Amino acid sequence: MNNKTLNTLLRGLVLAMGLGASLGASAADPLKVGFVYVGPVGDHGWTYQHELGRRELVEHFGDKVKTSFVENVAEGADAERVIRNMAKDGYDLVFTTSFGFMNPTAKVAKQFPKVTFEHATGYKQDKNLGTYLSRSYEGRYVGGYLAAKMTRSHKIGYIASFPIPEVIRDINSIQLALNKYDPQAELKVMWVNTWFDPGKEADAANALIDQGVDVLFQHTDSPAPIQAAERRGVYAVGYASDMQHFGPKTVLTSIVNDWGPHYIKSTQAVMDGTWKPQDFWGGLAEETVVLPLNQDVLPADVQAEASRIIADIRSGVFHPFTGPIKDQSGKERFAAGVKASNADLASMDYYVEGLKADLPK
Template sequence: MNRRTLLAAALLASLTALNAHAADPLKVAFVYVGPVGDAGWTYAHEQGRLAMEKALGGKVATTYVENVPEGADAERVIRKLAADGNKLVFTTSFGFMNPTEKVAKAFPNVVFEHATGFKVAKNLGVYETRQYEGTYLQGVIAAKMSKSGTIGFVGSFPVPEVIRNINAYTLGAQSVNPAIKTKVVWINSWYDPAKERQAAETLIAQGADVLTQNTDSPATLQVAQEKGKYAFGWDSDMARFAPKAHLTATTNSWGDFYTRTAQSVIAGTWKSAEVHGGLMEGMVKMSPLNAVIPADTAKLFETKKAAIIGGKLKPFQGPLKDQSGAVKVAAGSEMSLADLKGMNWYVQGVEGTIPK
C-alpha cells in the first residue's frame, strides 16, 4: 500500500469516526417526584418526554427516575444522572431546586432545567407554566355551578406556586360571585390518594360543592362524583376517572418546551433563562368542558379564556386585597413576576391561614 493510499485510508477512518461521534444522541434525563401513572403532574411531564422523543427521534436518548423524594435523595439521583453522561437533565418539582443547583455547580458542562423554581446559573435554567390562568377559569365555572357559594381546594404544600392557584381560583369565582368563599385543606404531599380523598371529604362536609386541587391523583374527583358534587382535573385530563363530576381540567403541555430545549443543547445555542408559558403559548391547555355545564357558562368561560390569551385579562390585576383588607395590588396595576413567585398571602374570600 503506497503512501497516498495510506493517507486516504487514514482520512476516511477519521471522517467515519467524526461522523459517528456527531451522530451520537443527546442523553437527556428526567427526575420525577411522583409515579408516571396515568394522570397528574408527573404523567404530564412523562407525556412531554415522549413527545420530545417522537419529535427528535434518534437525536436524543432519554431516561427517567420516578418517585424521587425531595431532599437529600434527590441530590443523589441528580448527581448520578449527570455522572452517567446525561448532558441535559430536567428536574420536575419545586423541592428539587436546591439539589439541582448544587449538582449544577459540580457539573458545569451539563445543562440543567428545573421546573417551578427561581434559582438560575450559567448552566441552570428554570421553567414553569402560568397554570393559575387555567385555575382562574376553573373558578369562573365553579362560581356558576356552585349552589352553596362555597368552593374547595385540596392543597399540597404551602409554597407560592400552590398559593397562586388558590388565589386565582378564588378570584375567578369572585369575578362571577363576589361573595363566594374558598375553603382549603392541606395534605403536605404532592401525591397521596388516601390523604387527597380525606381532604375532599372534609371540604364537602364543610359545605364546598365544587372542588379543585393542586395534587396529582384523581381521588378528589372520585369523591366529588360519589357525593354528587363537581370538581376539576389537574395537570392532565382526568375525565375518565369521574366523568360526571369532571367539569374540565387545567393541563400542562410540556412537549414543545422539552423539544425546543433539547434542540438548543444539540445546536450549542442553549442559554440559561426563566421560561413562563401559559394559555397564550400553549403550555397551559383546558380540557373539553363537561356537557353538564350550561351554555351561558360555557360562553363566559370561552370569552374569559380568549381575553387571557389575548392579554386583555390578567388574573392578578388590581385592585387586590389580602384577607386583612390591605391593598396588595393597586387598581390599574398588575402583580409583578417577582411578587407572583413569592406569593405568601391569601386574597379576601379564602378562609383559614397559610401553614408555616
C-alpha cells in the same frame, strides 16, 4: 522514518482498529436527555404529563435523542443523588420536575458546568440552569368562574399540597374569581403536605364534601379527589392532566399542562448550541395550559363566558392578578390597573382578600 511515512502508518493503524468509524460516529451520537420525576408516571396528573412531554420529545427527534427517567424521587438528598448520577453518566440535558428539586439541581449544576439543567417551578438560575413553569393560575381563575356559576352551597374546596408560591397564587386566583362572580362563596383550603398520596387525597376530598363543599379543586397529582367527587355527586376541577374520564359527570374542566413543546424547544437549543438560561412561563397563550370544557355538564351560557375569559387571558386583554387587589389584612398589594409581574407571582406568600383560611407558616 520521515513524518509523512509516520502519519501514513498511524492512519492505517487507526483504520485497522476500527477507531476511525467510532470517531466519526461520535459526532452523530444522540443527545442524552434525562428526566427526574417526583411521582410515578402512572399518577394521571403532574408526572404523567411530564412523561407525555418526554414521549413527545422522542417522537419529534427520533434517534437524535436518547432519553430516560427516574420516577418516585423524594425531594431532598435522594433527588441530589439521582441528578448527580445523571450528570456523571454523561447526560447533556437534565429536566427536574418538582419544586423541592430546586436546591439539589442548583448544587449539581455548579458541579457539572458542561451539563444543561432545567428545573420546573423554581426560581434559581445559573449559567447552565434555567427554570420553567406553567401559568396554572390562569386556568384556576377560569375554574373559579365555573365554580361560582355551578355551586349551590357557595362552598368551594381546595386540596393543597405545600404552601409554596405556586400553590398560594393558584388559591388566590380562584378567590379573585369568586370575589367577582360569587362574593358570598367561601373557599375552604385543606393542606395534605404531599404531592401524591391517593389515600390522603381521597380523605381530604371526603372531609371537604362533608363540610358542604360542592365544587372541588386539587393541587395534588392523583385522580382520587375526582373519583370521590364523582361518587358523591359534586363537581370538581382536574389538575395537570385531563381528568374528565375519571369523573364524566363531575369534572367541569381540567387545568392541563402540555410540556412537550417546551421540551422540544429546549432540546433543539442545546443541540444547536444556542441554549441560554431563562425563566419560562407558559400559559394559555403558549398552550402550555389548556382548558377542555365539559360540554355535557356546563350550560351553554357558562361555556360561552368561560371561553371569552380564556380568550381575553390568551390575548393579554385580561390578567387575573390586576389591581386593585388587597391581602387578607386589607393591605393593598396591587393598585388599580397594575398587573402582577412574574417576580410578584413567584414570591407570593399571602392570601388575597376574601379568603378566611389561615396560611401555614
